[in-house]
Amino acid sequence: MPLSGHCLCKAVTYTVDIDAPLLTGYDHCDDCQRQSGSTYSLVAVVPKDKLTIKGPTKSWAGKGSSGHAVHRIFCSECGSPIAHDPDAAPEIIALKAGTLDTEIKKTLKPDTEIWTQSKLPFCQEHLAKPFEADLKTFRADRIVRLSNEFREVYNHMSTGTLFVQDSRTGVKYKIPIRRNAIQAIDLRRIRAPATEADRADQVSRGLRVYDPGLQNTAVVESAISFSDHENGTLIFRGYTLEQLWERDFEDMSYLLLWGSLPTNSQRTRLSEILARYMGDIPPIVHQAIQTLPRTTSSLPLLLAGLTAYLSTMPSSIPASFNASLYQDDIDRADRLILQTVACYAVVFAAARCHRLGIPWHRPSVNRTYFDNLFIMAGIVDSQTGQPDPVKLHSFRRFAMINADHGMALVVFSTLVTASSLTDPISCLISAITAAYGPLHFGATESAQNALREIGDPVNVPAFLEQVKAGKRKLFGYGHREYKGIDPRVEPIRKILKDLQPESNPLYKIAEAIEAAAAMDEYFVSRRLFQNADFYGNFVFTGMSVSHLRSLRLEILNLWSILSGFEPEMIPAAMLAHRIMGIMAHWREYMVTRGKLFRPSHIYTGNIMAATNPAAKM
Template sequence: MSSGVLHIVDSRTKQKYEIPIRRNVISAIDLKSIKAPAAGTDRADHVADGLRVHDPGLQNTTVIESAISYSDPERGVLLFHGYTLSQLWDSDFEDMLHLLVWGTYPTMQQKKDLNRKLTDQMLAVPDSVHRTIRGLPRTTSPLPLILAGLSAYLACFPDTIPASTHASLYQGNLRNVDHAVIRTVAAYGVIFGLVNSHRKGIDFQPPSQENSYCANLFIMAGLLDRHSSRPDSTKLSCFRRFAMLNADHGMALTVFSALVTASSLTDPISCLISAVAAAYGPLHFGATVSAQRTLREIGSTDKVPEFIEGVKNRRTKLFGYGHRSYKGLDPRVRPIQSILKDLDLSKNDYLKITERIEEIASADDYFRHRGLYPNADFYGNFVFTAIGFDPDIIPAAMLTQRIIGIMAHWREYMLTRGKLFRPSHIYTERYSAFSTRQKRLIILTAAIASTFSPMSANIYYPALNSIAADLDVTSSQINLTITTYMICQGLAPTLTGSFADQAGRRPAYILCFLIYIISNIVLALQHSYPALLVLRAIQSSGSSGTVALASAVAADVITSAERGTYMSITSLGNILAPSLGPILGGVLSDTEPALQPQLPKRMIHPLSALSLLFHLPTGLILLSNGLIFASYYAITAGLPSQLRSIYGLSDLNIGLSFIPMGAGTLLSATFNGIIVDWNYRRMVAKDRQDIEDFEVEKARLGVGGPVTVRPYTPLSAFVNPPATNPPPLALTLTLIFTISFTLTATYNILNILLVDLHYTTPATIMATNNLVRCFLGAAATALVHPCIQRWGVRATYCGVAIVVLSVVPLPLPADIPILYFRYPETSWIYPGDVVLKSRTADLPIISARGLNPELTYLLLFFDLDVIYGMNATVALHWYQPDMLCILQDTGLLDMSNNKRISDEIDGYSNGGILVNKSLGAEYIAPRPPPFSHHRYVYLLFTQKGDYQFPQCYSHIFPQTATARAGFDIQQFVDVARLGAPVAGNYFIVEYDGPVIEPTATASPTTTWLRSILCEGSDPTGSAAAKACEMEGNLQIAM
């Protein structure tokens, strides 16, 4: 039995698989269905991409299906298109070439025609090829001479190179392929003759129409009898018979290397160059040269036993012995020995050494148990040396015969749409260039660098009351320095973030710290409120970029599966510094002399519009993070005054009261990252998804949502105003610890999610995040004292608690539901699926799953990858209004194809399917150009009851490419007042039609969309018609 089913149980997942067996072969693609969760594995192993096959040297792998030749290792049989070797023994080169390349044994007339075509092409080899070879040293190896000759020949015919003309020059083009085969065989014969005669120092003699191909080869190579000046008939016969053995041998290295090159659809000369280079390796045809060298080193038959012992002890190598395909005697050896009997080898002492090696090795258990026997190369080199070839040109001489098989396989490959050879490999180095220790050191350094911005922002919180008194300003005015600091803290990273993503992290760090250090020096020397206000803004501009840079550095060195843990470490500086700053500030405040009072001056900085808040889902996450941050700062900014007014604490004690807040942030950052990573791995393992396709928002918000709710309780408790019986200080500090712990956890999770969603530009997104949070934090610090003065502590912090609670639903984006559909010949199509063009000709069946059956819908179907002239554009393929959900068989017919739909209430259509009750712009099937693919999109909109088709788009109804090209989706949606789509899907359509020569098309340089006049004019008028007019008569592939 050669066919059946292979049953596999994957021990990693306990999943069972059935892999079909056809002709004792399983498809490697079928093994890709065996997948395992990628969480916790080395990403370089591609676990989620499916099981791979590791086969070094392709020892048990088939790469093509071929009808050219077959060798039976067990029975020692060679077949060529069904003919045995004995049946072909008396055939000529032309017979074998016709049989292997064109699949039939030639008639006498076909043989003559083939010989004439070969000779004509040999005579047509340009003189520049002759000059190229003759211009090189005669003493060099034949390999570079042959490669130079082939390259020179190819240079004379650039129109035969597909890259210089068009991709389909050969693929599927029978006429071009057949002509190229004859030209290549003829060219190699001439080049071989030129090389051999050049190295011998004799004149090159051209071929003749009166001779066979082999006879012309001998004449051109200078292998002539000294008396008759003609090829020796015996030697010619031996060469011809050896060609029968050597014409093809399956996927031998010469053929396989040529096919690898051919898989790129290149010309046969380039493929032959690959084969020549491979043939000269000592493990292929070059083994004949190595064997001659080995025999020369042995010297005599007496030394053979010693040599055999050296082979067994692996001190030396025996070339020409053993074969990967044959565990017994190579079936070509005995015919080669029969050929040798017809040649004069009386003066060749090496043959006796060779026969002695076989005699001893065949009786030795070492060789017999390993299935090592002579192969064709072991005796083959004696055939060529007896004919008159030098040992180092034997590989090239063998290629004059093997070229039959090379061209046969090249032709077969070009006419059967073979695949590009692109195997994978096992990556053995670490996935990350950094070790775990290096990662931690880098992240810790970035975290320390990020402490300067929040520490500088909060370092004088304990001294706010003292500074206000020293400078003779109010608490609201001194808070304005915090507001100014935070405004610049939000603005500056938008520049440094983009700069870091473009120029690199190091230059950005240097710039930030240069500004920060200079501002600190000047700030230490100032003694006025205006100077404090301005210098704090400059100080903020320098230090604030380090926060975004820390996240960028983390994203550079860690993977998404590690992001929770390492981003928590990155956030340590940003979230711990606000607590350490007041402690340090309290210490300095008690030891620093008072500032000299100065008249206050106020500087006004206008706020910019935060347009990013309106971009979903990033805007919602940024807003959530900003509100969390603002709540945190509303507490820290109001805390010093409350601690002094309620408990009468000094500046130092107020600073020490921030220790619980620091402890909360530290513990939160430590344990929160571990929990986030654990939840990430748990959800990946549960859904068995690849990291690249994983819905990371669910994994992050699964922890972040519950954590965000928890600050509500301690915040609600943290609202007691100064009273006769204030709560114990320990309780207040406990509440501060809890608030800090929960708010920090939420803030950190949202930071991780932002980097997840924008991992290619982490510095830029964190800079934007900084902008939002700092603006909102600035607003909180500016408003907290006025709010306390007007409404009291209880009302103010109840408002803060409500803000925190309102954040919970904000980051949960509502995804557009998938619009499930299928074509009559496909299964249900998921986003990103690839479908063949031939299967999309009919109208699709569209599921109503997840849709409201009470509503009416409108469908748009369009192609995103249309090329129109020099421009890229969008083409509408289907406009269908008035679509209804049908939940059961109501007898309603699909008016566009008149088929009953009751049999479609299954699978994804168990919620019904969509049918149309009127006609729209008719469906145009996808039609990507040859050898290409396009992206296609379905969008479904809710059709309002008062919907009217915009008449300015009446040009879309003809079922033509020119009518549908240039479709502006956004403009149509706006004019038709459709709103956002309620469902959508996209897929890729590949061309699988007949092989044709594509029309050359210039690469698109701009995007073109049709200009439509939809207001105040008749769409049929001259202005609109002129705007819609397309120039030229160009072909549009859509």
């Protein structure tokens, strides 16, 4: 039976689609006391996605003891406090238990105390699971653990015990399951005698996990984003893509970096800081880019610009200055994150301008990040000198899709580099080099090039036969993580409706591929569907310009240059989106003091080389 309740005047009602709260506890928080008017109150913690509130509400957001925002929800009519919604634990919300229906309140059994640090002397209850938070040292990693505790209570099937019997020895083991995962280190307890075993297999050191490509290995815990494959949605810090669809770069960056959406003043402040940092980029960055041939790939241009920028900031390199520089000084880390983000926009724009032989324009402190990126890169209307509103809006919305995608290769490469306590600029360079491979961001450029090679929709059947025969690769189809429809595809289709790419001949070829693959048993039986790369490239290159709509296929490069991004710049443009997630993961790894990545390998070579009598030590 769902939980239900209402405010004093009954203008606000709510239901929770669960039978009982995850936790019920006395709340000793000083702010909550003031909100409720009681020296302490009872709260019922429930999953946020199970709660439905109807009626007029208002909210007030204040900084909680965790340092993150807490949104306190009231009835707009009678002022009754309904709940508080902490950004520190975005999956849950704490209802004021006094607002529950009377019969439900009678069944409540308090089992915990919250914020016992501020517990008043006359409160004598001592319940299980108290959260004895030290308000002065409450850190982001403790916030993550608190959120995990709430989640584990709700998801009881995520925890348990794995029973294993080793056929080599007959010994039985119990391995804890937490969050539907086991600790790989626990497998080291499973050992066998080293006799009659290959020395390279290290049998006596315990069982190892062999997982090429890390296909079923979780390497970190992260609170930044989640791809919900079962429900086909993307979650960013507890917000769905739909909730963030119309936000801008500054909003999403603030959310991913610091865990909450910015206020208007915080957004404006962030935009101004980024613009100032863009204007402060030294001339050596432009000079480094301009020394390279205009015909080169955008990859070396990006690397040259970022490397030149890093050369002007020797104190930002921990090995030369302070090994734990960013772990000990998170404010300094945040400052360099924003400088890195600003530098990337300048480097991206300078690289594009250099390749096309067009002038680079200075950024303006009164413009947003993406506004400045378009103006610096020369992606403007020839008549007004301003970014086309439709293109800019499409680019922003695509950025919300691309802002982060979990442990994708660019982020994993970032974390591998970050695990040695490296600065964010160097980590971004690692991410960029990984991104340009044809199996990652380079797949979008490869998909565009493949469409050019096909040339006409009538050639699609023959091309697909080559794909099925293993002679050609179809970029933009299939995904390591998604065994069904990529949840990013439908939002991309919505963006493309605004851009009207139908007059682009390549788009017609893409549609022909989709239609043919949908009817082909080879693709259907293997559940091979188009991914974000397949149509995503048209967000960058399919921005239609009226005077180009009659151009033939052989001059489509000109189409891309004048209407948006040329194919060679697509990976760089995607990085202008993903840099939000890259920097957020770098910061999280510093804050949580992640471990150095040092995986092992299974040695398959010879143990004893042929003896060389002439060799001497």
